[in-house]
Amino acid sequence: MQRVKHIALIGAGLVxxxxxxxxxxxxxxxxxxxxxxDMRKKGYEGGRSINLALSxxxxxxxxxxxxxxxxxxxxxxxxxxxxxxxKGNLNFQPxxxxxxxxxxxxxxxxxxxxxxxxxxxxxxxxxxKRIQHIDFDKTSISFQTSNLEPQTSNxxxxxxxxxxxxxxxxxxxxxxxxxxxxxxxxxxxxxxxxPATKGGEFQMEKNALHIWPRESYMLIALPxxxxxxxxxxxxxxxxxxxxAQLKTEPEVTHFFKTVFPDAYDLMPTLLKDFFHNPTxxxxxxxxxxxxxxxxxxxGDAAHAIVPFFGQGMNAGFExxxxxxxxxxxxxxxxxxxxxxxxxxxxxxxxxxxxxALDNFIEMRDLVNDPxxxxxxxxxxxLHQLYPSKWIPLYSMVTFQENxxxxxxxxxxxxxxxxxxxxxxxxxxxKEWENLNFEAIVNKLSN
Amino acid sequence: MQRVKHIALIGAGLVxxxxxxxxxxxxxxxxxxxxxxDMRKKGYEGGRSINLALSxxxxxxxxxxxxxxxxxxxxxxxxxxxxxxxKGNLNFQPxxxxxxxxxxxxxxxxxxxxxxxxxxxxxxxxxxKRIQHIDFDKTSISFQTSNLEPQTSNxxxxxxxxxxxxxxxxxxxxxxxxxxxxxxxxxxxxxxxxPATKGGEFQMEKNALHIWPRESYMLIALPxxxxxxxxxxxxxxxxxxxxAQLKTEPEVTHFFKTVFPDAYDLMPTLLKDFFHNPTxxxxxxxxxxxxxxxxxxxGDAAHAIVPFFGQGMNAGFExxxxxxxxxxxxxxxxxxxxxxxxxxxxxxxxxxxxxALDNFIEMRDLVNDPxxxxxxxxxxxLHQLYPSKWIPLYSMVTFQENxxxxxxxxxxxxxxxxxxxxxxxxxxxKEWENLNFEAIVNKLSN
Numbered sequence: 077m078q079r080v081k082h083i084a085l086i087g088a089g090l091v092x093x094x095x096x097x098x099x100x101x102x103x104x105x106x107x108x109x110x111x112x113x114d115m116r117k118k119g120y121e122g123g124r125s126i127n128l129a130l131s132x133x134x135x136x137x138x139x140x141x142x143x144x145x146x147x148x149x150x151x152x153x154x155x156x157x158x159x160x161x162x163k164g165n166l167n168f169q170p171x172x173x174x175x176x177x178x179x180x181x182x183x184x185x186x187x188x189x190x191x192x193x194x195x196x197x198x199x200x201x202x203x204x205k206r207i208q209h210i211d212f213d214k215t216s217i218s219f220q221t222s223n224l225e226p227q228t229s230n231x232x233x234x235x236x237x238x239x240x241x242x243x244x245x246x247x248x249x250x251x252x253x254x255x256x257x258x259x260x261x262x263x264x265x266x267x268x269x270x271p272a273t274k275g276g277e278f279q280m281e282k283n284a285l286h287i288w289p290r291e292s293y294m295l296i297a298l299p300x301x302x303x304x305x306x307x308x309x310x311x312x313x314x315x316x317x318x319x320a321q322l323k324t325e326p327e328v329t330h331f332f333k334t335v336f337p338d339a340y341d342l343m344p345t346l347l348k349d350f351f352h353n354p355t356x357x358x359x360x361x362x363x364x365x366x367x368x369x370x371x372x373x374x375g376d377a378a379h380a381i382v383p384f385f386g387q388g389m390n391a392g393f394e395x396x397x398x399x400x401x402x403x404x405x406x407x408x409x410x411x412x413x414x415x416x417x418x419x420x421x422x423x424x425x426x427x428x429x430x431x432a433l434d435n436f437i438e439m440r441d442l443v444n445d446p447x448x449x450x451x452x453x454x455x456x457x458l459h460q461l462y463p464s465k466w467i468p469l470y471s472m473v474t475f476q477e478n479x480x481x482x483x484x485x486x487x488x489x490x491x492x493x494x495x496x497x498x499x500x501x502x503x504x505x506k507e508w509e510n511l512n513f514e515a516i517v518n519k520l521s522n
Numbered sequence: 523m524q525r526v527k528h529i530a531l532i533g534a535g536l537v538x539x540x541x542x543x544x545x546x547x548x549x550x551x552x553x554x555x556x557x558x559x560d561m562r563k564k565g566y567e568g569g570r571s572i573n574l575a576l577s578x579x580x581x582x583x584x585x586x587x588x589x590x591x592x593x594x595x596x597x598x599x600x601x602x603x604x605x606x607x608x609k610g611n612l613n614f615q616p617x618x619x620x621x622x623x624x625x626x627x628x629x630x631x632x633x634x635x636x637x638x639x640x641x642x643x644x645x646x647x648x649x650x651k652r653i654q655h656i657d658f659d660k661t662s663i664s665f666q667t668s669n670l671e672p673q674t675s676n677x678x679x680x681x682x683x684x685x686x687x688x689x690x691x692x693x694x695x696x697x698x699x700x701x702x703x704x705x706x707x708x709x710x711x712x713x714x715x716x717p718a719t720k721g722g723e724f725q726m727e728k729n730a731l732h733i734w735p736r737e738s739y740m741l742i743a744l745p746x747x748x749x750x751x752x753x754x755x756x757x758x759x760x761x762x763x764x765x766a767q768l769k770t771e772p773e774v775t776h777f778f779k780t781v782f783p784d785a786y787d788l789m790p791t792l793l794k795d796f797f798h799n800p801t802x803x804x805x806x807x808x809x810x811x812x813x814x815x816x817x818x819x820x821g822d823a824a825h826a827i828v829p830f831f832g833q834g835m836n837a838g839f840e841x842x843x844x845x846x847x848x849x850x851x852x853x854x855x856x857x858x859x860x861x862x863x864x865x866x867x868x869x870x871x872x873x874x875x876x877x878a879l880d881n882f883i884e885m886r887d888l889v890n891d892p893x894x895x896x897x898x899x900x901x902x903x904l905h906q907l908y909p910s911k912w913i914p915l916y917s918m919v920t921f922q923e924n925x926x927x928x929x930x931x932x933x934x935x936x937x938x939x940x941x942x943x944x945x946x947x948x949x950x951x952k953e954w955e956n957l958n959f960e961a962i963v964n965k966l967s968n
Contacts, residue, residue: 252803258701258702258703357698
């Protein structure tokens with residue numbers, strides 16, 4: 077590859093906009109092509125969750141370009157899970173130690189800040205510009221136009237940051253020897269709503285991620301700055317119960333009253349929301365290579381995951397930060413950076429993909445399980461006693477941005493095995509405080 | 523779905539043409555759309571292996587439409603593997619019992635017979651007709667045309683039989699909740715050639731599939747009716763040795779002389795073939811569902827596999843025969859046939875995909891292994907003593923068309939475990955004839 081001057085980014089979503097900022101700060105000419113209209117003018121065109129959980133990996137990537145403090149102003153800290161049982165009883169499970177929390181942020185708001193920031197730095201944004209095809213030999217993009225003549229532009233480097241349904245990746249899929257995998261889970265999701273009180277107050281605990289775990293499905297709620305909550309129902313498409321079964325207003329009302337009674341009381345627009353909002357699917361995407369000649373895939377375009385660990389955006393932002401670190405290391409020699417990036421990131425992307433799938437089971441089912449709760453307690457104590465030796469899986473992923481996802485995953489597997497033994501011991505539920513914690517921790521280094 | 527009268531098949535390859543015959547015999551109006559020119563006029567446009575191993579599953583599907591005898595006339599029986607060692611020594615390993623064999627057939631020849639047969643029955647073939655898009659709600663196909671205006675036609679049912687790189691499947695991939703996976707192996711392949719003698723004689727044993735197994739790679743040869751052999755080198759793309767390493771004529775000559783000395787002596791066009799013929803990749807494709815509204819995927823379009831079990835065409839033909847059987851069962855009610863077909867066939871497609879990958883290791887490496895050869899001997903004896911109870915895996919897949927691939931796979935896994943125990947016994951290599959064969963067989967039913 078010749079010296080890179082002009083970089084095309086496909087997709088002005090969260091990862092594309094942040095990457096544009098990083099690359100512009102390195103003095104590249106950066107052109108971003110986005111198929112949607114400018115969300116700052118036309119409003120956020122949804123379909124995807126309107127709030128996200130920003131945690132340490134994402135924050136660190138924002139910090140490096142001086143944006144973390146701005147964004148944390150409008151973020152709402154969530155210190156743990158607030159579990160709602162069938163009777164509306166609450167049980168709070170902290171995410172980590174005192175002072176550790178994740179942040180509920182608005183996807184649209186964050187995206188707009190990033191686009192505006194990138195523009196200030198001199199990044200060119202081209203909205204309503206849909207790509208048709210990438211020529212990987214020429215490093216050129218053909219764009220769709222209103223007449224049938226496609227328009228083609230050449231670049232030194234192309235980066236596809238265009239999300240789970242990436243057009244850049246689809247172009248790559250048409251080339252030889254591109255491994256690709258898309259897997260949908262049996263559950264879909266639908267967004268619902270709990271408004272603020274008339275006085276603008278939160279109707280439930282503000283600083284928590286609320287979960288109504290019901291084994292085969294769950295409802296969750298994240299707080300918004302205006303006092304409302306955005307709810308998401310994760311629910312099977314088919315079977316019993318399922319979206320396919322809830323066809324009429326009385327059916328929906330009866331279902332929510334029965335299984336989410338306390339939430340139901342706070343949802344005046346339930347029926348409108350349920351029948352008006354789309355039922356969306358959830359996909360995991362894996363592919364390799366991420367690099368074809370002078371074109372790179374990044375973020376969801378390279379590794380879309382299900383949302384249950386709250387790590388999709390954080391993983392994408394970490395991609396950006398690590399790409400930037402490699403540019404430092406190799407002094408902007410992309411011939412080294414591109415292969416190094418995909419080799420370094422792929423195992424971490426695979427790990428967080430699996431962790432996200434596993435965490436769905438934890439959220440919708442295990443959080444209600446006495447054994448799971450006991451295990452969490454024992455692990456919290458282990459972490460307290462040996463803070464650098466035993467870090468619970470959730471904390472490694474969410475709060476320990478220096479631990480790669482792949483290491484967190486492997487360590488988590490080991491911890492799980494050890495804890496399964498511990499939990500089996502007779503009487504442990506009562507006597508757990510008397511466990512030989514040192515012996516348990518030492519098993520981890522064997 | 524309303525009553526099906528007019529069916530569009532996409533792709534006039536082996537599976538599409540055979541399916542056209544079956545469907546036309548059921549009185550459907552059948553239109554076949556093929557992107558390539560008519561191979562009967564322009565000659566076979568290759569890229570893919572020009573000969574294939576037709577075995578019992580494929581033969582049975584041909585028999586049911588009265589075509590097996592015609593085709594077997596030009597087929598060459600291969601009774602076993604002829605293993606060539608580094609010094610050119612030969613070792614023959616029969617595929618099954620006396621009288622069991624697979625058939626070397628010409629892909630192009632077989633395809634042409636099927637197309638002509640289908641045409642005779644009244645199937646309409648439209649060549650050089652490339653599909654652009656399927657509308658699954660309207661059961662319509664948009665075709666590419668030389669001007670930019672696509673042409674759209676409606677059908678009662680669409681079946682995509684357009685192979686591993688199916689355009690029909692790509693349209694399906696663009697719809698929601700379609701699981702899809704394409705995985706390339708690290709090896710590519712290249713076709714090479716051993717000519718007949720001037721007198722038209724075979725220069726090696728005619729009735730065998732020749733293998734030069736070299737652990738990480740292999741060369742194979744299949745006989746052609748004109749006395750020549752088509753060779754295929756399965757070889758890593760990268761590494762040592764690999765296609766990437768063999769850059770010059772002296773390198774290729776030296777390599778072949780060293781590792782395939784007896785073949786080298788019979789290959790006057792080696793250098794021309796090596797540098798002229800393409801290096802092709804090998805992919806496994808899995809997807810689900812195979813049905814979207816009134817559109818079905820079949821054959822390689824639904825489940826492309828690597829060629830190492832010689833089952834790609836046979837599996838596709840079996841698809842056709844089983845689809846036809848379901849049409850009998852459900853009296854041509856496609857509303858029942860389509861879901862039943864995919865539920866019944868998917869586990870078998872997954873099983874043969876895995877068996878094909880596993881068999882590469884067997885062909886290129888294990889056939890040289892004394893333990894493997896001993897195991898084969900013991901299994902042959904078991905099969906001889908208990909012909910219906912212990913059927914070696916290769917025989918189940920190749921010669922037992924009534925055993926579904928999924929059952930063959932599961933049984934094979936069980937046999938493998940049992941044989942691993944048997945082979946571990948001290949002295950077994952000398953005393954194997956004195957084994958308690960009945961006890962071994964009985965383990966299979968535990």
